[in-house]
Amino acid sequence: MLSARLRSQVVYRGSFAGDLLAQALLSVTEFVEVYVLLHNAPVFGGMTLVQACVVYGLSSMAFGLADMVFGQLDTVNVAIRTGQLETLLVRPVPLLLQLITADVQLRRLGRVSTGLLIYVWSLCYAQVPLDGAGLALIVSAPLAGMLIFGALFVAAGSLQFWLIDGAQAGNTITYGGRYVASMPAGALLLPVRVFFTFVVPATLVAYVPAAVLTGAELVWPFQPAMAWLGLPVAVLLWAVVGLLWRAGVRRYTGAGG
Amino acid sequence: MTNTEPSRLSRVRALWELAAASFRRQLRYRVAIVATMVTNVVFGLVRASLLLAAVAGAGGMIAGYDALQASTYVWLGQCLVGVIPMWASSELAQRIKAGDIAVDLLRPVPPAGGWLAAELGRAASALLVRVAPMLALGAITTGLAIPGHAGDWLLGLLSVALAVTLAFQGWLLVNLAALWVLEVRGYLNLYMIVMNLLCGLFVPVSWFPDWLYAITLATPFPSMFQAPINVVLGTGSPWLALGVQLAWVAGLGLATQVVLRRGLTRMVVQGG
Amino acid sequence: MAIIETSALTRDYRRRRGTLRALDALDLSVRAGEAIGYLGANGSGKSTTIKLLTGILTPTAGTVRTCGLDPVPARRRLARRIGVVFGQRSVLWWDLPLWDSFAILAAMHRLPEGVWRPRVAMLVEELALGEFLAQPVRELSLGQRMRGEIAAALVHAPELLVLDEPTIGLDVLSKNALREFLQRERNERGTTLFLTTHDLGDVQRLCERMVIIDHGRAAFDGTAADLARVTGAERVLVADLAEPVDSLDLPPGARLDAVEAAGHRVRLSFRPGEVSAAALFASVAGQARVDDLTLTEPAIEDLVARIYTRSAE
Incomplete structure (x- = not known):
């Protein structure tokens, strides 16, 4: 089922290469933003350029992976409006699974590879100690980040059952989350930092692990042990958004679109 | 001759009606407006955070921006997000491919003018709902340094109109590539990514490293976003900014006309 | 045995001003193997009924049983036993060859190779899909696509086939071959046919029983001959x-x-x-x-x- 979807994308090879390139370029321009800020301020939110690069690379990779799989949930409102959701509901496969597999966006690999490149390069440059704990964090952090962003996509998708015309609001937690996660959280105003840690856990994706890996000083309220919070938080978040999604579907069958 | 040219006045009137219809259409989607505002505010707070932190990290001043001006730049920018067309919609290219463009050509107004009128109407409604809440929020949260003179605001408004026109022209030119190439979406994506970076959406263009700044100034992109902010903020001469904008509008307008004429001739000759 | 059984089935929609009663205490019983035409003007409650029968919509009051199941809680289990053709919307994969849609649906229904391959081969044969099986769905003509949609709904050999306003495929439905195929499908497998439409011509050819719904209530329930006699139309x-x-x-x-x-x-x-x-x-x-x-x-x-x-x- 999945393989068929992937095949249909690579069929249009020319435009696929263009899309791949566009995704990579998009990721580069986001990086330029980080670069420009640090070009003007040598220390930004308690981090140097190399440390900020670790944050950016890590978050970009995690978001790219999540976007590739879950990015499709952006268009739940379109499926509701066109009635396509009804055709999915009369099939014996969970709705969420059908929506996700409807369009796995291979072109997002463009972003993932740029992120990976910057991540690996900056980790080397920062001379991160490669002990057991360090390696475990380097490998697990992108996966935890992907799970967190994935859950945020599902949460934003669920909200669309209530806000059919206002699907934009969900961007606050998905694309807003990506934006915040790509920057050193020390640069955020306190209320923004608190919101994007305890409500939308974007700062836990990249900033805290990167700071612990590179030995940057953490700002309040972060502690070094929180670098390992990624996976447990992702699990907790998935439990919550799972309920939210079910409530959304129930709302749809209750109200009838 | 029985076929009299419609008077210039009636043509302007037709364009005005198109703009007004587009204006009213946008205001009908209330939930969408609120949702956009929520997103705008959150992004505004994040961006203000980052710029303030950068100014602090640089010792209180970057390229003529102090903390208050950086904050003002962000909130003026948030007024313009969603006003300046800077998304990769290939709507027009699809109309061309589907042949629907014939409908636009049958209307008694010049096609590019009609599309621009609709775009300006949309932008006006977007600006109307954004300005007050964004500036109020900015003033409460991170502070604003805005001019008290009505004249400065009027110049700013003129600059916004020119920026919308210019961004629309750029978008139109890329879309018109559909008259020649099979699929424009890739080009449009690339164009929009570059435009978003160089127009001053993320950081003021004067913050760029010298080499990037030099490249940026040679493009029309700063005139699409940074220019109106500079005019209101009082950075540099407003007349110079407006002059540069006008020159680009004239240049791209000419290019659009040439491309449109050639493309349509081709379409008519080859039958789409 | 009744495959569809509703009792005082009611559904309200909340609107900005007050509520709208789309379905008003409908009692309907359909025996397995019947072919029933469900007629009504636009807005009479047809689609609401379909949504309630398939578990897409929760009833406001009353009960509904489809294949002996409560549709909303048992929606996915029910989906294995019914097939739905939406006239206005495609269930096929737009940019893939038609064949792939059948394979994907078979995977969704977890059918073993030995079951679905002969089944699809039979459908391809009966509905004459062979010549465009390898073409992407978006390139098919309306009639070809409609035949594909019907085959897609039948891949898992459902007990109940729901055809919801297959207006765009009218020409197809009226074709003898399809009518005979559906007839055979009913005779051999005991498949129940539930067809909604606003066009009387459609149902007269396919269904022996007709239900006319108006303002959410059944205005008529009987055979085609009954209808002609009652209305003198x-x-x-x-x-x-x-x-x-x-x-x-x-x-x-x-x-x-x-x-x-x-x-x-x-x-x-x-x-x-x-x-x-x-x-x-x-x-x-x-x-x-x-x-x-x-x-x-x-x-x-x-x-x-x-x-x-x-x-x-």
Whole structure:
């Protein structure tokens, strides 16, 4: 089922290469933003350029992976409006699974590879100690980040059952989350930092692990042990958004679109 | 001759009606407006955070921006997000491919003018709902340094109109590539990514490293976003900014006309 | 055994001002193997009924059982046992070859190779899908796609086939081959057919039982012959003639309404209970050479109005 979807994308090879390139370029321009800020301020939110690069690379990779799989949930409102959701509901496969597999966006690999490149390069440059704990964090952090962003996509998708015309609001937690996660959280105003840690856990994706890996000083309220919070938080978040999604579907069958 | 040219006045009137219809259409989607505002505010707070932190990290001043001006730049920018067309919609290219463009050509107004009128109407409604809440929020949260003179605001408004026109022209030119190439979406994506970076959406263009700044100034992109902010903020001469904008509008307008004429001739000759 | 059983099934929609009752205490029982035509004008409650039967919508009051299941909580289990064709929306994968859609659906229904391959081969054969099986769905013509949609709904050999307003495929539905295929499918597998439409012509060919719904209530439930008798509704036959005529000798039950286009076109109305369309046509063809003909069914609004006047008398 999945393989068929992937095949249909690579069929249009020319435009696929263009899309791949566009995704990579998009990721580069986001990086330029980080670069420009640090070009003007040598220390930004308690981090140097190399440390900020670790944050950016890590978050970009995690978001790219999540976007590739879950990015499709952006268009739940379109499926509701066109009635396509009804055709999915009369099939014996969970709705969420059908929506996700409807369009796995291979072109997002463009972003993932740029992120990976910057991540690996900056980790080397920062001379991160490669002990057991360090390696475990380097490998697990992108996966935890992907799970967190994935859950945020599902949460934003669920909200669309209530806000059919206002699907934009969900961007606050998905694309807003990506934006915040790509920057050193020390640069955020306190209320923004608190919101994007305890409500939308974007700062836990990249900033805290990167700071612990590179030995940057953490700002309040972060502690070094929180670098390992990624996976447990992702699990907790998935439990919550799972309920939210079910409530959304129930709302749809209750109200009838 | 029985076929009299419609008077210039009636043509302007037709364009005005198109703009007004587009204006009213946008205001009908209330939930969408609120949702956009929520997103705008959150992004505004994040961006203000980052710029303030950068100014602090640089010792209180970057390229003529102090903390208050950086904050003002962000909130003026948030007024313009969603006003300046800077998304990769290939709507027009699809109309061309589907042949629907014939409908636009049958209307008694010049096609590019009609599309621009609709775009300006949309932008006006977007600006109307954004300005007050964004500036109020900015003033409460991170502070604003805005001019008290009505004249400065009027110049700013003129600059916004020119920026919308210019961004629309750029978008139109890329879309018109559909008259020649099979699929424009890739080009449009690339164009929009570059435009978003160089127009001053993320950081003021004067913050760029010298080499990037030099490249940026040679493009029309700063005139699409940074220019109106500079005019209101009082950075540099407003007349110079407006002059540069006008020159680009004239240049791209000419290019659009040439491309449109050639493309349509081709379409008519080859039958789409 | 009843495959569909509703009792006082009611559904309200909340609107900005008050509530709208889309379905009002519907009692409906459909036996397994029946072919039922569910007719109603737009907004009469047809789609609401379908959504309630398939578990897409929760009832406001009353109960519904489809294949013995409560549709909403058992939606996915029910999905394995029913097939739905949405006339307006495609369930096929747009940019993939038609064949892939069948394979994907088989995977979704977790059918073993040994089951679905022969089943799909049979559907391809019966519905004549062979020549465009390798083409992406977006390149198919409307009629080809509709046949594909019907096959897609039948891949998992459902007990109940729901055809929701297959308007765009009318020409397909009226084709004999398809009618015979659905008939065989019913005879061999006992498949139940539930067809909703606002066009009387559709159901007369496929279904022996008809339910007419109006304002959320069943206004009529019976056979096609019953309906004709109750309403006395007339069908209209328009014939284009090669040579003009002034008048025609018609069998009893038929009437000449008008002669148009300088005698080249005649408009005849007739009561289906008294004379068949075939007999009428034979009678006309015996008196003049016929170039072309169209048969018009009474509008559903018309039938409903007649049912109400009858019951008021």
